[in-house]
Amino acid sequence: MNIRQILQGKSINALYSVSSDQTVLDGLQVMADKNIGALLVVDKGVLTGIFSERDYARKVILKGRHSDDTQIADVMTANVITIGPEQTLEDCMVIMSDRHIRHLPVMDRGELIGIISINDVVTAIIRDQKVRIDSLESYISGSPY
Numbered sequence: 001m002n003i004r005q006i007l008q009g010k011s012i013n014a015l016y017s018v019s020s021d022q023t024v025l026d027g028l029q030v031m032a033d034k035n036i037g038a039l040l041v042v043d044k045g046v047l048t049g050i051f052s053e054r055d056y057a058r059k060v061i062l063k064g065r066h067s068d069d070t071q072i073a074d075v076m077t078a079n080v081i082t083i084g085p086e087q088t089l090e091d092c093m094v095i096m097s098d099r100h101i102r103h104l105p106v107m108d109r110g111e112l113i114g115i116i117s118i119n120d121v122v123t124a125i126i127r128d129q130k131v132r133i134d135s136l137e138s139y140i141s142g143s144p145y
Helices: 003-009 024-034 053-061 089-099 118-141
Strands: 038-043 046-052 103-108 111-117
Touching (some): 003 089, 024 038, 024 053, 038 111, 046 053, 046 103, 089 103
Antiparallel strands (some): 103 111
């Protein structure tokens, strides 16, 4: 299974973003409104970072900063790891596991086309395993799919 297939299978594939000059409070409000754990940081149409709940906890709360006067640029993860749409689910799992990250933006020829979360990966694995189990059960019982 490749990343493009996972994106196509997502019920909601909206890309939510903030700019780096917005406040952390602005970002938190978007995350709360959309019930998401990370936001893409896009400046002038270019992906410049990612801001996550983890960034907030470690770089704002633990540092004694205030959400209403701290800019996203000061706490975002700037060196964003991305994945391409033709890469496999396994590629995605390895990157997320090795880098200890929960979100991977998907870029296609320089264009941001989606984001994959750890939840998307787990959901795809469960769905794939269910299909395999159903197929094996049909094979064992001798009935067609």
